[in-house]
Amino acid sequence: MVSLFWDHYGAAGRLLDGVRGGGTPYELWSGGKGHWDHMAEVPELQARFNRAMTQFNNLSPVEAVFAAYPALTSAPRLVDVGGGLGGFVRAALARSPGLRGALFDRPQVIKRAQAAWVEDPQNAALAGRLSFHGGSFFDAGAMPQAEGDGEIFVLREILHDWGDEDALSILREVRAAIGARARCRLVVLEACISNAMASTASARINADIHMLVQYGDAKERTEAQFEGLLAAAGFELRRVVPTKGLFFVLEAAPV
Numbered sequence: 001m002v003s004l005f006w007d008h009y010g011a012a013g014r015l016l017d018g019v020r021g022g023g024t025p026y027e028l029w030s031g032g033k034g035h036w037d038h039m040a041e042v043p044e045l046q047a048r049f050n051r052a053m054t055q056f057n058n059l060s061p062v063e064a065v066f067a068a069y070p071a072l073t074s075a076p077r078l079v080d081v082g083g084g085l086g087g088f089v090r091a092a093l094a095r096s097p098g099l100r101g102a103l104f105d106r107p108q109v110i111k112r113a114q115a116a117w118v119e120d121p122q123n124a125a126l127a128g129r130l131s132f133h134g135g136s137f138f139d140a141g142a143m144p145q146a147e148g149d150g151e152i153f154v155l156r157e158i159l160h161d162w163g164d165e166d167a168l169s170i171l172r173e174v175r176a177a178i179g180a181r182a183r184c185r186l187v188v189l190e191a192c193i194s195n196a197m198a199s200t201a202s203a204r205i206n207a208d209i210h211m212l213v214q215y216g217d218a219k220e221r222t223e224a225q226f227e228g229l230l231a232a233a234g235f236e237l238r239r240v241v242p243t244k245g246l247f248f249v250l251e252a253a254p255v
Helices: 002-012 015-021 025-030 035-041 043-056 062-068 087-095 107-119 164-178 198-215 223-232
Strands: 077-081 100-105 130-134 152-156 185-190 235-242 248-254
Touching (some): 015 025, 015 198, 025 198, 035 043, 043 107, 077 164, 087 100, 087 130, 164 223
Parallel strands (some): 077 152
């Protein structure tokens, strides 16, 4: 997985410059382009990133998440916001025959996801239960809307890519997509640095530095920071569940 992030090494070399001068290390390395914009212009980077995210499942297995929070596969519908090529929602669909899924990401990513889905014969039995949606989670109304109570919207390793202002915008779009469905839930899957065990604390802190290198104001967050963002977006943090991987499950309800 690490070998797929070759651009991140170059950005890390500008960390000191970014700290001293106030710029984003990745933009200093790339000639002024942010990570997402640069990746959109270089298909090889996008392809490597997608493969790396698939391999990341090995560090925090989806089965560990499902075991810690079984509601993810017992809900009627799972909306994976920023779900990339769909590895997470695919695992959920395979685990639960009655589950429906919706995959939402940028149009160019969804195009690749649809192609990859067709190419894998193991997906044939699942295809009728998954819908694909292209758009930006910053655009009002672009996100798939809740269709019924009990559905779960998932933000998996999304918020740590963004500073507080952008993270709040994403959460508000999720809240708008849920609408009046009071029994829907938002599940945030992230590292939670205030809750880290000693054995994993260093990994989470390293991830926090990595977010600084890539995105400038992005960061790993504490439980209190998540709670504040969720409240500002119209959610109540109900519980925080650890898993046997790097993630915590943060369950939030609309208010």
